[in-house]
Amino acid sequence: MPAPAPVPALESDQPDFTAVPERAKWRYKPRKAFWRSRLVRAVALITVLALCALAILALVREQTGTEGFLVGLGLAVLPVPLLMAAFRWLDRVEPAPWKNLLFALAWGAFASTLVAILANSFAVEWISSATADPGSADTLGATAVAPVVEETAKGAAVLLLFLFRRRDFTGPVDGLVYAGFTATGFAFTENILYLGNAFGEDQEFGAAGLGSITVGTFFVRIIMSPFAHPLFTSLTGLGFGFAALLPVTARARRTRLVLLPLGGLLLAMGMHALWNGSATFHPLAFLLVYGMFMVPVFALLTWLAIWSRQKELRTISGELPAYASAGWLAHDEPLALSSMRARALARGYAARSFGKPGAQAVGEYEAFATTLAFLRHRARRGQAAPDFTAREQELLHHLWQRRQVASPALTHAARVTGRVWVPPQYLDYGGYNPYRS
Structure with a gap:
């Protein structure tokens, strides 16, 4: 099985994706003949x-x-x-x-x-x-x-x-x-x-x-x-x-x-x-x-x-943590995105907080994150398309535009459903580690 493609690093608060066109033309479209x-x-x-x-x-x-x-x-x-x-x-x-x-x-x-x-x-x-x-x-x-x-x-x-x-x-x-x-x-x-x-x-x-x-x-x-x-x-x-x-x-x-x-x-x-x-x-x-x-x-x-x-839900929980480690997602988001109940709760939370546009933004965020997970999974199986990098940047751009609303909603849903990220016991929590004997 080929090694997965490296995850783009989150180097600044605002990404600058030159491969992504204007908002009205976000969809990546390679040039094709007229016919x-x-x-x-x-x-x-x-x-x-x-x-x-x-x-x-x-x-x-x-x-x-x-x-x-x-x-x-x-x-x-x-x-x-x-x-x-x-x-x-x-x-x-x-x-x-x-x-x-x-x-x-x-x-x-x-x-x-x-x-x-x-x-x-x-x-x-x-x-x-x-x-x-x-x-x-x-x-x-x-x-x-x-x-x-x-x-x-x-x-x-x-x-x-x-x-x-x-x-x-x-x-x-x-x-x-x-x-x-x-x-x-x-x-x-x-x-x-x-x-x-x-x-x-x-x-x-x-x-x-x-x-x-x-x-x-x-x-x-x-x-x-x-x-x-x-x-x-x-x-x-x-x-x-x-x-x-x-x-x-x-x-x-x-x-x-x-x-x-x-x-x-x-x-x-x-x-x-x-x-x-x-x-x-x-x-x-x-x-x-x-x-x-x-x-x-x-x-x-x-x-x-x-x-x-x-199995598709397990693919989401297995592929998205790489983007969470790079800073694109919160640590609890992959677990929330791999649960249909947590997804629904996140949309409901956004609807109560921001109305219908908020719920729509969270739904789009969930769809783009799912597509990103399957895109990376196909690359891991050796099925990466020639436009893999451009598609990955496009999807990250979509997520970035909606993360201010979607990330808190998904984190809330993960905590409500008990699907939260638990840190390893060997980490040092600012000098205090309750697991150290």
Whole structure:
């Protein structure tokens, strides 16, 4: 493991960072070609997603009818806020930018579902014409074709974020969150289709309002298994997340870019195929797979996600003391920043003392300190970017601008929660040492 980069010394009361531009342009931005600019990429991406949205909504409305589409939309949207809140809670330590999360959600809801519907329909029609057996074609399409197509389409969003938002993709938690948002969007659009078709079938049988088919579909897809698609795609996200932890070497690069993400994708496809197959063959098989396989795997992934979040907090408490020793942080701040409860208490203390701007300043201070800790941790693992020094100075500049409000608040929170720095017993306290015999 390479030695960590030296911490900049605090030589004066006011730092003079020549690499940091004016306040309005604090963000470090290396020069890029025009075609690589964020504006050009954002416009192109929004255009593609908008076209996919128009196409998929037209297809779903054509299959379900206007009334079925509206009913499916109203029912399918119910689990979306809950799933988004759960993944956002998991990502509280170092929250991912909302633009990345919204991209993942939109990709899953529009681009992935469009590819899945077109590819699945083509494959089922081809199998049906080749075998002259529509029944077996539907079964084969659900168990063999759909898992491959859908997990690949959803995994493309995670791959794009891994390649083009590498700074925001640092470990398994990020992989789980991005995969979860993508799968939540995919499940939302798919549920509109299933619930809308179920409502149409109830209307054909003369049911008034929501019939038994719609209620049964709602129970299975919304109540029993809202986590199904997020669970499948989370395996792909974990593959990319663990790949992000590997050092940048020739051998590890090959493993990172191929083996780990591909392994996660294959596991996602296998679990998806098992789930679809159990629902296709027999209701008892579905319940058996649900109780003996899906629930334990879901519990295991939940434990892994919480463990990964705790590991992120331990990274903060392990990396920031170097900056506290250099004078950039108070000694109690790293311990307070590694506790979600202490962070919340610090924001509350600042809100009572300075109002909403104070709480906002402390929240920004916590975010920048967390980013600084992970930046140094990546450098320790041999993943330091070429702009490491400039990024470090930028983050220290952000902390310095807010430390007058944030440092007392975090110190107070550390003392309230008992997370205080205890000096070694062998130090001489101004000539008096109570530990000296």
